[in-house]
Amino acid sequence: MTHAALSARMDGLRSSAIRDLLTLTARPDVISLAGGLPDPDFIPRERISKAAHDALGDPSSVQYGETSGLRRLREVIAERESSKIGRALDVSEVVITHGSQQGLSLLAQVLLDAGDVVVVEEPAYTGALQVFRTAQARLVPVQLDEDGMDTDALEAKLAAGLRPKVVHTVSNFHNPRGAVLSAQRRAHLAALADRYGFWVLEDDPYGELYFGEKPPAPLAALSDRVIRLSSASKVLAPALRVGWLHGDRKVCEAVELIKQGADLCGSSLTQQIAADLFSDVEWFETHLDKLREGYGARAKALVTAAETELSGRARFSEVRGGMFCWMDFVDDVDTTELLGAALEHGVAFVPGSAFAVEADLGRSARLCFATYPEALLVDAVGRLRKSVTAGTA
Amino acid sequence: MTHAALSARMDGLRSSAIRDLLTLTARPDVISLAGGLPDPDFIPRERISKAAHDALGDPSSVQYGETSGLRRLREVIAERESSKIGRALDVSEVVITHGSQQGLSLLAQVLLDAGDVVVVEEPAYTGALQVFRTAQARLVPVQLDEDGMDTDALEAKLAAGLRPKVVHTVSNFHNPRGAVLSAQRRAHLAALADRYGFWVLEDDPYGELYFGEKPPAPLAALSDRVIRLSSASKVLAPALRVGWLHGDRKVCEAVELIKQGADLCGSSLTQQIAADLFSDVEWFETHLDKLREGYGARAKALVTAAETELSGRARFSEVRGGMFCWMDFVDDVDTTELLGAALEHGVAFVPGSAFAVEADLGRSARLCFATYPEALLVDAVGRLRKSVTAGTA
Numbered sequence: 001m002t003h004a005a006l007s008a009r010m011d012g013l014r015s016s017a018i019r020d021l022l023t024l025t026a027r028p029d030v031i032s033l034a035g036g037l038p039d040p041d042f043i044p045r046e047r048i049s050k051a052a053h054d055a056l057g058d059p060s061s062v063q064y065g066e067t068s069g070l071r072r073l074r075e076v077i078a079e080r081e082s083s084k085i086g087r088a089l090d091v092s093e094v095v096i097t098h099g100s101q102q103g104l105s106l107l108a109q110v111l112l113d114a115g116d117v118v119v120v121e122e123p124a125y126t127g128a129l130q131v132f133r134t135a136q137a138r139l140v141p142v143q144l145d146e147d148g149m150d151t152d153a154l155e156a157k158l159a160a161g162l163r164p165k166v167v168h169t170v171s172n173f174h175n176p177r178g179a180v181l182s183a184q185r186r187a188h189l190a191a192l193a194d195r196y197g198f199w200v201l202e203d204d205p206y207g208e209l210y211f212g213e214k215p216p217a218p219l220a221a222l223s224d225r226v227i228r229l230s231s232a233s234k235v236l237a238p239a240l241r242v243g244w245l246h247g248d249r250k251v252c253e254a255v256e257l258i259k260q261g262a263d264l265c266g267s268s269l270t271q272q273i274a275a276d277l278f279s280d281v282e283w284f285e286t287h288l289d290k291l292r293e294g295y296g297a298r299a300k301a302l303v304t305a306a307e308t309e310l311s312g313r314a315r316f317s318e319v320r321g322g323m324f325c326w327m328d329f330v331d332d333v334d335t336t337e338l339l340g341a342a343l344e345h346g347v348a349f350v351p352g353s354a355f356a357v358e359a360d361l362g363r364s365a366r367l368c369f370a371t372y373p374e375a376l377l378v379d380a381v382g383r384l385r386k387s388v389t390a391g392t393a
Numbered sequence: 394m395t396h397a398a399l400s401a402r403m404d405g406l407r408s409s410a411i412r413d414l415l416t417l418t419a420r421p422d423v424i425s426l427a428g429g430l431p432d433p434d435f436i437p438r439e440r441i442s443k444a445a446h447d448a449l450g451d452p453s454s455v456q457y458g459e460t461s462g463l464r465r466l467r468e469v470i471a472e473r474e475s476s477k478i479g480r481a482l483d484v485s486e487v488v489i490t491h492g493s494q495q496g497l498s499l500l501a502q503v504l505l506d507a508g509d510v511v512v513v514e515e516p517a518y519t520g521a522l523q524v525f526r527t528a529q530a531r532l533v534p535v536q537l538d539e540d541g542m543d544t545d546a547l548e549a550k551l552a553a554g555l556r557p558k559v560v561h562t563v564s565n566f567h568n569p570r571g572a573v574l575s576a577q578r579r580a581h582l583a584a585l586a587d588r589y590g591f592w593v594l595e596d597d598p599y600g601e602l603y604f605g606e607k608p609p610a611p612l613a614a615l616s617d618r619v620i621r622l623s624s625a626s627k628v629l630a631p632a633l634r635v636g637w638l639h640g641d642r643k644v645c646e647a648v649e650l651i652k653q654g655a656d657l658c659g660s661s662l663t664q665q666i667a668a669d670l671f672s673d674v675e676w677f678e679t680h681l682d683k684l685r686e687g688y689g690a691r692a693k694a695l696v697t698a699a700e701t702e703l704s705g706r707a708r709f710s711e712v713r714g715g716m717f718c719w720m721d722f723v724d725d726v727d728t729t730e731l732l733g734a735a736l737e738h739g740v741a742f743v744p745g746s747a748f749a750v751e752a753d754l755g756r757s758a759r760l761c762f763a764t765y766p767e768a769l770l771v772d773a774v775g776r777l778r779k780s781v782t783a784g785t786a
Contacts, residue, residue, distance in 0.1 A: 040452035049449040052662075056442040059433035062630040098491060102656040109527075130654040134502075237455040239661040261523040262655070263495040268632040269445075270660055 027343075031380040033302075033367040034348040036175065036323060042294055042370075043237045044287060048273055055272035065268040068256045069096025069244070073275035077244050080278065081228070085221040093246045095255050098266055100205055100231040100243035101127050103255075104168075106262065107227060107245070108135040110254040111166055111199055119157075119167040119198075121149050123355030123364070125175045128168050128203065140164065141357035144174065146318065148181030151188040164198045172207035172215045173322025176355045176366035180320060183216035190222035198225065199251075205231040205243075206322035208288055211296035213320065220247065227251060232274050234323070235288060240270040292321075299325065301374035302367060305381040313388060323370035328363060333388065335365040341390055347383035420736075424773040426695075426760040427741040429568065429716055435687055435763075436630045437680060441666055448665035458661040461649045462489025462637070466668035470637050473671065474621070478614040486639045488648050491659055493598055493624040493636035494520050496648075497561075499655065500620060500638070501528040503647040504559055504592055512550075512560040512591075514542050516719075516748030516757070518568045521561050521596065533557065534750035537567065539711065541574030544581040557591045565600035565608045566715025569748045569759035573713060576609035583615035591618065592644075598624040598636075599715035601681055604689035606713070613640065620644060625667050627716070628681060633663040685714075692718065694767035695760060698774040706781060716763040721756060726781065728758040734783055740776035 055061040068074065073096055078089040097103040104127065112118065114136035120128060122141035132139055140162060143150045149169050167189070171181040181189070193200045202219040207230065220228035227247035232240050245255065259265075278284055299319040306316055306327070313333075317326040327349075329335070335351040342348060352364030369377055448454040461467065466489055471482045490496040497520065505511065507529035513521060515534035525532055533555060536543045542562050560582070564574040574582070586593045595612040600623065613621035620640035625633050638648065652658075671677055692712040699709050699720070706726075710719040720742075722728070728744040735741060745757030762770055 037457060040456055043452070043455045045449050045452070045455055048455065049446055052445040052449065053442055056438050056445065059436070059438070062436040062438055062441065062632045063433055064430060064626075064631040098656045101654070105655045127654065127657065134651065134654050233457075237662075238457040239455045241656070241658075241660045258527065261494070261520065261527050262498045263491045263634070264520065265634075267634045267660060267663055269630075269663065 029346050030343060030348050031346060031372060031376055031383065032348040033369070033371075033377075033380055034350045035371060036368055037371050038234060038238065038323075039294075039371050039373075042291055044277070047277060047283070047287075048237060048240075051273040051276040052269070054276065055269055058272070061269050061272050063268055065265045065271065067260050067265050068252075069094070069266060070268060070271040070275060073242070073271045073278070074244075076275055076278045078246070081220075081230075081246055084218055085228075086217065087221075089246055093249055093252055095245055095252050095259070096266055096271060097229075097243040097245060097259070098241045098263065099233055099238075100203065100229040100245070101131075102259075102262075103229045103243050103245040104128055104131045104201065104203065105134075106255045106258050107166075107201060107229075107251070108132060108137070109258050110251060112137050116166070117162060117164040119154060119162075119164045120357055121169060121174070121177075122357050122359050123176050123352060123361055124168075124357055125170050125203065126354060129357070132168070137166075139357055141359065143359075144177050144179055146179050148174065148179045148185055149189065151185045151192065154189070155192060158192060158196050163196070166199050166201055167193070168201045168203060169219070170203045170206075171219060172204050173209060173320065173324070175206070175322070176324050176350065176352075177326045178317040178319055178322060178324050180215050181219075186216055186219050186222060190219055190226065193223050193225035200226045202226050202228045204228065205234050208235050209291060209295055209323070210321040211292055211299060211319070215321070224248060232278075235291065236274060236277055240274050241267065242270060242274040295323065295370055298369045298372070298374055298377060302369040302377045302381065305378045306367070306384070309381050309385040310388065319369070323368050325367045325369060327365045327367055332363070334362050336362065338365075338387060341387040342384060345383040345387040345390070347380045347387065349384070422739050423736060423741050424739060424765060424769055424776065425741040426762070426764075426770075426773055427743050428764060429761055430764050431627060431631065431716075432687075432764050432766075435684055437670070440670060440676070440680075441630060441633075444666040444669040445662070447669065448662055451665070454662050454665050456661055458658045458664065460653050460658050461645075462487070462659060463661060463664040463668060466635070466664045466671070467637075469668055469671045471639070474613075474623075474639055477611055478621075479610065480614075482639055486642055486645055488638055488645050488652070489659055489664060490622075490636040490638060490652070491634045491656065492626055492631075493596065493622040493638070494524075495652075495655075496622045496636050496638040497521055497524045497594065497596065498527075499648045499651050500559075500594060500622075500644070501525060501530070502651050503644060505530050509559070510555060510557040512547060512555075512557045513750055514562060514567070514570075515750050515752050516569055516745060516754055517561075517750055518563050518596065519747060522750070525561070530559075532750055534752065536752075537570050537572055539572050541567065541572045541578055542582065544578045544585065547582070548585060551585060551589050556589070559592050559594055560586070561594045561596060562612070563596045563599075564612060565597050566602060566713065566717070568599070568715070569717050569743065569745075570719045571710040571712055571715060571717050573608050574612075579609055579612050579615060583612055583619065586616050586618035593619045595619050595621045597621065598627050601628050602684060602688055602716070603714040604685055604692060604712070608714070617641060625671075628684065629667060629670055633667050634660065635663060635667040688716065688763055691762045691765070691767055691770055695762040695770045695774065698771045699760070699777070702774050702778040703781065712762070716761050718760045718762060720758045720760055725756070727755050729755065731758075731780060734780040735777060738776040738780040738783070740773045740780065742777070
């Protein structure tokens, strides 16, 4: 293939806006609310180090592993997920993936042909958009509000003849919108899946990070048309690259077959570490409580400061968990332009347009409160106010 | 998608024969020459454990990393590869992948459209066949002999009008055939790539494991139409899931973009471990020498025993490195049938047909000598002779 042909192929793909921004915002003088990174101080490095040492006592920790994942890890995930969905999951229904991003990518390869319709949320998780665009799917957005995907709007599209193969939703503490899909809408979406025969990909990396009330039961509890994905990245460590999916057995088998070609298998070492940490239930629950408390305090600090400093200028989503707050300017602020000014003032965020499918999200932005302690978040909001004021002076 | 539709899609894929056999041969009474597994005793677990401990002193070891890989690892790979190909590789030309299997899979997604022609070797590495079949490529095999791919046969096909997008070769200590592509054929293949404009995927996980003479310089030294892939799996540990590729900058950029959607990034932890071990040059070279000596002794033990026990019944490839010996029965033995008898006698191998594209390889088989010490290999050959004798009694 010529360079020109390759470039054309590359132009068909969009680089993840967040990834590119990470490069821009890596300057040491910038407080970046742009990334979706856990705070390394909240990652249990010593516990991981001990688990690594223990794992490496066993020769199987350095060898190739099964494509579907280390059996002990699949067992502990099956057990945790069974309690969430209220029925006993068999180990054969669980596939370990290289983060839940790989799960999405493999599912797209299994379930989609070019031109198939995929319903995504508006705004959407950019990593999902990238996967579905690579699969050459036709993306149809459905609006999101504080209660998650507007399932009435989805039903109207279905009634009008839309026939999606897949509906993708980040059900808990949505990236980027922060929303939680309400129990009523979960039931509605599950019923629509059963009626119209599409697959729901319930993408849930943040569900454990609730600050007050626990989110409603997963969609996977309500329909066997749901494939549920989650990950150790937000609750243990991104570097373990451990995610998982469960659902329909035939789909899991197909995912496993595609994964053989994609990478043979995951890391036996990081999977043993994850199994060790997840199965140390007392330790893990205490760890989760610390994360909820820590991230909850940060969310509160950010939103309180932002509502004070930008009072009358912008509205902020109610943050009930996860890592993100969504900001909507009430007046005519272009957040992509604002990012330039913000970087000059030493603060960064992701402009709403990065998450847009069809809508104009030019006045919105995503703020991540997970990476820094409260004082720095308050400092960041001050810098943000200055850049807004400078832009409208 | 219905179960029937999913099954149909799954039937379009072939499960890796080796993977399925691994299940069959996992019985504790079986000496398996079927897998392609390094001996865990040859994997430096203590050194990895120390590296893991050191890495985990640094918060970046648990965080998300760059999609193209940890910079320090890319630097050390660029340095090692530069010395092999005789020119200075820039770090931007190196992408770290999740084993070289992921490299193959990403390259197929970047370079191939459905229906494109891919030249593969006959017999072929099954993991490559799986990748190219998933990409819906048209596979055209070219025969392999003791000097690697028959490039005259390839040239004849090109002269007759064949226009491949990609030519795949395992250039050193071929899996499964054991062959090394001769220097003359390397030059020929590189010249054909330049003339006809196809990409050569030089898949080289075994090149460091030479028992006597070092293999000729890589194909990547001879043409900029070569993308070179290799891996830490055979020289350090499979569980690190560290592979790499280098070559054309535009191709590397496209691979990185596809990798973003495929899995965001590799493991910062295992990449730091690999960087640590590769950059400890004195230790690593001593370690490589031990592997060469250890595996070399095993190869010699297996081939000597096999040539004695099966004298007149089968021929064996000359083993100069890597992990595999190729066996051809001279009389009418069906190795797939033989495997059944062999398992009853407590030994396993991979029948030649698992590696066949178009040829009849029913009398051949692949024997892996890497996993067991010499005495067990000799025992395995004794069991193999018994099963051959039983089959023809």
